[in-house]
Amino acid sequence: MTLDRRALIVSGLALPALVLGASASVARAAPLPPVAGEMTLGSPKAPVQFVVYASASCPHCAHWWTTVLPQVRKAFVDTGKVRLVFREFLTPPNEFAAAGFILARRIPGKYFEVLTTVFERQEEIYRSEKLWEGLEAIGKQYGLTDAQFTAAMNDPAALKAVNDRFSQALNQDNIEVTPTFFVNGAPIEGDTGFDALSKAFATAAKG
Numbered sequence: 001m002t003l004d005r006r007a008l009i010v011s012g013l014a015l016p017a018l019v020l021g022a023s024a025s026v027a028r029a030a031p032l033p034p035v036a037g038e039m040t041l042g043s044p045k046a047p048v049q050f051v052v053y054a055s056a057s058c059p060h061c062a063h064w065w066t067t068v069l070p071q072v073r074k075a076f077v078d079t080g081k082v083r084l085v086f087r088e089f090l091t092p093p094n095e096f097a098a099a100g101f102i103l104a105r106r107i108p109g110k111y112f113e114v115l116t117t118v119f120e121r122q123e124e125i126y127r128s129e130k131l132w133e134g135l136e137a138i139g140k141q142y143g144l145t146d147a148q149f150t151a152a153m154n155d156p157a158a159l160k161a162v163n164d165r166f167s168q169a170l171n172q173d174n175i176e177v178t179p180t181f182f183v184n185g186a187p188i189e190g191d192t193g194f195d196a197l198s199k200a201f202a203t204a205a206k207g
Contacts, residue, residue, distance in 0.1 A: 036168070
């Protein structure tokens with residue numbers, strides 16, 4: 001699958017990373033410190049920090065994001081019990097992941113809504129093999145003109161920023177696969193369904 005417009009500067013993308021899985025290679029013992037470019041939902045006073053590394057091009061991420069995350073948000077994030085910290089990662093096709101994140105940041109105040117739409121339509125877009133047009137349609141849904149979408153995909157500063165975030169996750173945070181989860185700094189391995197995460201949140205809240 002390829003994007004059929006040169007506007008997306010594929011040559012500027014970082015090297016592909018490993019894909020699929022839900023484990024972390026480095027154990028943590030405390031809530032993770034903030035990093036540049038992370039996106040958050042929920043109260044900063046929430047007793048539990050839930051860090052999610054995911055890629056806009058990862059099918060496993062899309063499944064978790066569209067099935068489990070809505071339950072987590074309703075039960076824990078919206079109620080002030082958990083603060084969601086999202087960090088971007090790139091997996092093949094890296095250009096689609098980067099473009100999805102750039103698009104989400106282009107719509108003021110709608111980052112999570114746009115990214116959710118990308119995840120919801122990811123499979124359909126892949127089947128069509130029209131990656132550019134698929135993302136362009138999402139841009140139009142959120143008010144971007146064709147010219148504005150093309151400008152976003154051509155923005156070297158935006159591409160550098162998403163590459164920098166990927167480099168941080170890959171080289172500093174030692175993230176290897178997506179999705180990867182941490183609850184108050186502890187890696188969550190194996191089952192990452194709603195029930196398992198609920199138990200992890202409860203344990204973390206007790207300290």
